[in-house]
Each structure stands twice: as C-alpha cells, then as structure tokens.
Amino acid sequence: MKFILNGTEVEYTGALNARLLDVLRDEYRLTGVKCGCREGECGSCSVIMDGILTNSCLVAMGRAEGSTIVTIEGYSNTERFRALDKAYADVSAVQCGFCIPGMILASECILAKNPHPTEAEIRVGISGNLCRCTGYNAIVHAIDIAAKEGSGLW
C-alpha cells in the first residue's frame, strides 16, 4: 500500500494491523512522533492525517492507505512552523518537550481551521494533548501569539 508521508509518496509492505505510531517510529525513524500511552489519551503521538489531528497510536496501517500524513519532521520545514516556533520560544513554552511535537501539530490544526481563535478555542484545540510541565498557559499564549504575528499564514 502507498501513502504520502511528509510530502513524499512511500510504499509500505508491512503488516496492515501494525500501529501507525510504531511504523513511523521504527520503519521511517520519525522519532519526533512520541509514544506516551498507546491508548489515544495523551496526544504525544499526534500526526496530521488528511488534515485532521490524529493519535497515530490508534491508527492501524490499513487505514493509512492513500492518506496524507504529516509528522513534526515534515511540518518543521514549513513557514507556519517558523511562526509557531518563534512564538513558543518567546514564551518558553517548551519544558521537557515530550508533548511538544504533538502540541505543535495541534496548534497547526487549530489555526488551519480558525486563523484567529479565542483563548477558549485554543484550549479546546489542545485539550487532547496532555502536558504535565507547563500548566498549559505558556502553550496557549504561544498559539495566540503565532496567530497574531503569523497573520496571513493560515
């Protein structure tokens, strides 16, 4: 089966019941996709699948056929990433960093849907991504700053 991974079409010949999370990490060495719980609860393994923020631990490879998947490794080459990167840096929103690749992709999905979200909308948008370090304020602020300073990118 084939799918598009970070802009490149790839052919996958492994088990169709393997988890997308494991395949991304083990076969494609995309270790920015983090494993935190394997039950879709923490959001550390978030990827963007056909434009939707998705827990890759809950996706069987069979479902990925023909899909377009973006991980942090692909997303970090984009202009939009640079706006988020700067905003996260400005407020020091990255602490241990384990949730951050997923948070960045969640940030992208919030802004792609709604370029000028309210604080409440930002909080809903990252509510599937757990962070144990920050208390979330800095991350919420960072997304708000990115929306303002990166205006026009989304």
Added chain:
Amino acid sequence: MDKISESITRIDHTPKITGAAMYVADYPTVGVLFGKLLYSSKPRARLLDVIVPELPEGYLVVDRNDVPGENSVHIVLDDTPVFACETVEYIGEPILMVVGPDEKEVLRIVNAIKIVYEELPAILSMRESDVVFFNYEFGKGELDKSFSEADKIYEEEFRTGRQEHAYLETQGMIAEPHDGRMTVHGSIQCPYYIQRAVAKALGYDAGSVQIRQDVTGGAFGGKEAFPSILACQTAVAAHKAGRPVRVVFDREEDMEYTSKRHPSLCTYRVAVKDGMVTAMDIDVIYDAGAYTTLTPVVLQRGIICSTGVYNIVNLHVHGRAVKTNTVPSGAFRGFGGPQTFFAIEMMMQHIAKDMGIDSITFKQKHLAVLGDQTSTGGRYHFPVPIPVMIEEVDKVCDFRRKYKEYSKPQTGRYLRGIGMSLYFHGAGFTGSGERDFIKAVARIHKTADGTVHILTANTDMGQGLKTTFTKIIAKELDLPYNRIIIENPDTDFVPDSGPTVASRSLMIVGELLRRAAARLSVEWKDGEDQIIEEHFQEPDFLVPFSLEDFHGDAYPTYAWAVAAVETEVDTVTGLSNVLGTYGSFDVGTPIDMNIVVGQMEGGLMQGIGYAFMEQISADAKGRIRNNKLSDYIIPTSMDVPNLEVIIHVEKYPLGPYGAKGAGELAVVGVPAAYVEAMEMALGTKIDHIPFTAEDTMKVLQEVVNK
C-alpha cells in the same frame, strides 16, 4: 526586573520543538536486545518456583542469580533488591527480566513463565502496619503546661493520597557493556546516584560505570531513585547477555510499578489560649510502601514542614514511616512537604472557623517573622515576605471580598468558594545533606578557542537548567550564549555536583558555577586551556543541623508562596469548576522569568490535580486499578483556564544573583487552598485529599438526606 531575569530562548528549545531531541526510546534498536520485567502478582509471597518454558535461541532470563555484585540497589539503606529474593513484598516487585532480540517474542515468553507462590499475609494499610522503617521525634518549649492551660484543645486527623508523577515520557534505560565497562543511558535525574548503584550491583568500581543522561521527558522526582533500580536490572541483563539491553516502560507498568507520592496520616493536637495557638502536638505517619528507597529524607522534610509558616513555640512532633506491601513511595515534587502543609493549613483553617474569624486573619497572627525559630530550632535568617504576598494575591483575585461573599449561605445549583494557603519550600537538601553527603563540585572548562564548557552532574528534565546555568556563565564572563556549551551530564566527564533534586541545582550548583566563572574572568588567559573548579561550603550563619537531635537549620533559606483557589460546585453533577488559581511566589531572583513562571504554573496545576482529580485506587489485594492515563486523570488545558502567577523577589545573598530554589515550591500548598474553597462552597468540613467529585456527591447527598 534584574537584567538576568529577562528571558532568552531556551537552550533546549530547538531540538525539542523540531522532534530532533533524542529521548531514550528514540535510539536505534539495531543490535540491541529488548528487556521486559516480570513482576510479582502477589502483595506478599514466598517464591517457590519459577517455571520457564524452553527459550528460543538468543533469549535469556535474568534474575537474582545473575547479579554479579550485590543484589541490592544502593539508594539510602539499600534494602531494595535488584531482583526479588526469596519473597516478594508488593504487587509489581520485579522477579526477573526476559531479554531477547524481538520485542513481541520477549513479551510472549514473559507471559508464558509461571511463578509458583506461597501467599503470605500482606499489610496494605498504614494504619495496620507495625513495621516502622523510620522514627523521628523532636520538640521544644513547654508542651504539657501549654495544653493544661489551654482554653480549648483541638484534635483532628488529616489524610492525603498517593499521587502519580505522570511525566509524559515513561521510564527507560539502555545498558551497553563494552571493554570491561558498562555504559548506561536513559531518562534520569541523578547520574551519580545511578553510577554508585550500578557499580554495586555489578561489582565494578565506580569508574567502570559510565552514566549518561538522555533528553528527559519530565521527572518531578519520579526519576530520582527509581532509575537506579531500573539501571541495575538493565545493566545486570546487559552483563549477562554481553550485548546492549534496552528497557522502556509502557504506561501501565510505569503507573502501576514505579514510585508515587507518599500517602500520609497526620494527627494534630492544638492548644489555644486567648485566641492564639500556644502549642502543637503533631503525629505524622507516611506510608513508605514495601522498601525504604528515599523515605527517610521525605519523612524528614515532611515533619520539618509540619508547623507550616507559623511560629509554634511549644511543640512536639513525632514522625514515622511504616512499611506496607504496596509499591514503594518515593520522591515527588515537594518531597514530603505537601502532606504536612495540607494538614497544618487545614488545621489552622478549622480552628479559625471554630473561633468565628476568617482564616487569613487568624493565620497572619501566627506567622513566623525574621529571626523566629523554625520548627527544629533553626532560624528564619531572612525576611518572611508572606504578608505582602497575601496582599498581592488579594489584589489579583479580590480575595477578601469573595471570601466574605461566599461565606454567606448560598442557594441554587452552583455554589462558590475561595481559599488561601500559605507555605514555603526549604531550599536545598534537607538537614546537613549538602555539607555531609553531597559536597557538590562544579567545574567550568575554557578551551583554547575561548569556548566555555559547563561541567556539572545536574540534569535538565524540562525545568530549564541548561538555560539558567548558561545565563549565569554568560553574565559573569560577559560572553555570548553561543560560546558556552552545556551537554547532558556524562559521568566520564562531569564532576559529582550532586543530584538534581530538592530545588537545589540553581541555588547551590548555580552559585558554584557563578563563583567559578568569576574566578575565570580574573584569571582568563587568551589561547589557553583553563579549568576552574568550585566546592560547596556550608554558609557560616547556619545553626548546624544534627539529625540525631533533629535540631538546627534544616535549610539555609526558604522559597515562599501564597496560593488562592476559587471554585464553583455544580450541585447536580458534583463537578467542581476551578474558576481561578492564583499565586504569589518568592524564589529569589528569577534567573529567567519565563522559566520561573513556567515552573510556578506547572506546579500549581499539579497541586490542583493532587487536590481533587488525581486518585490512585487499589483493590482488596493492593493492585492498583487505574494504571492508564484514561483512568488516572491529570489536568488538561480545559481544567484551569485562569491561572495567574505573581513573582515576588526576596533576594538570597548566597544564591546566584539572589536566586533561591524554585522547582518544587508551587505545588506544595495548593490542596489546602482548594479544600478551603470547597468547604466554603459545600458548607462542610473536609479532612482529606484528593477530595474527588464522588466525595462532593457524598456531601451533597448527606445534605439531601438531612
């Protein structure tokens, strides 16, 4: 704001945000064997037999018979076995490890192994335990006289529950044998703790064991002692296999079998005369679990904190840590402080309520001030800024007005409450630890090209230490940040500057680095290689601490906090909606404002979780029933949208540029503020945390039944 407080982009920002940072699970697994532990399923039992199926080629079972050195993990008392001996003492005690090239096959073998147990009676509750691991007692003044002359004596018991660290990255370790040495790297707080533990288990000299920290995805105390145990097991397996072995926990085993915050049972007897507390007789019990690990030090801090921020002249404190057949309790942000701070703050609130005065006025009348004695007969050598901080919090959340308003009888579906808690965190290792055990050494190495390398054993696990250390060197030497290098610690290259615990790293090691850099700036020679080392010196103003007498300055100084929580209870669902959490925090000079604010916000949130969301429940055999993030609930971005932090600065002259310890402070006193708010909303008295939605429903039901 001091120049040093102005925030910079964190040194670890880019590798983490791009996904490039290498956490232990991210290392390639080619040529590496997978290890999986097999755990006891009984709370207490004799191990009669282990029946292992025929193993495919390349697969090994590793147990206590394979430990080349001593089968005990060096922590404090070294009673934790690397692998279980004749008996198992809790559900989750590691019995053996299966190691092999294919992870699924390893798991299949683990599941196929049969353990034959002879079950023994287990003690699961600390009330029933008669095995006392640690027993401390201290006091001062005239206790009996104060109680006999009291107008009224209050007595109450308070309970706190287990709390899981729930760092997002689970525990993980890789051990690589090579050239007669063992290299271990993983998710860790304290490289030298692990080095000593692994050397003992392998029977190696310490220099033959190299420990490297990988990028660490949160720890909060959970990676202080536990990694020593996992490192010993992994290293023993690698030693037997003669190949690298990797063990990365899944979430379930991490939540069920690694350390938690100690459950506690505190009983306070308080004498009151003429409206003032005159004496306290305090009994503290901490549930250590099955092995001692870090419990003695946790209990010490707990009982030292048992009088809170108050000046209690006539005092008796008795602290015990007891054994139960449950997973060993361990270090968790606050380290024994949150339990007794909950008890003392609730006790003061309850007395105030009984006397019909507001709790803040009552508490303020008892506040310790500069020069007062601490609980252990040391001194508060520096100003206590709590009164000003109360005003700061009042201003930001209109505390006093709301306190008055919500104290009146309420009707309707939604009931509101607000509460405030006053607390401190003693900065640095407890007692004489820095002087007698740790003896920190920090080093900087300037290479001929003018680059300065920071060499300490302290780890950045997310709290921002790489950034704050770098800022100190940059300021002292007036260097740009890109001329300063700080790597993750590697015991082959860094001196032992002590563990990354106790909110000590910046205050103690940061100051050693500052002094080293100050010397280098005087001695700087262009084009030359220079190494400068600094050693810890005990401050000369301290009343020396003696553990035998439990007397003296347990800490050189304190970080102070005032926290308030405002909540609204839905009487239909029992759910509590936290309307706001506010705090003023004094950690001395912030070495980076964003980093300090981030520590305070994160700590406040963990305190909110501890107060009412995070509950570990076990079945009748002691098996933890909620071992997943879907049934152990930590706060999400929706839970406390309104989180406000004020930074109050009282400089500490012996910390770098006036900095004190910061990492642990915020979490310590949050539950008492939350519970006071809930008591107000529900019009009831509460004596335990977590105070869950189910607890709220019980209270509401009682009202209906009346």
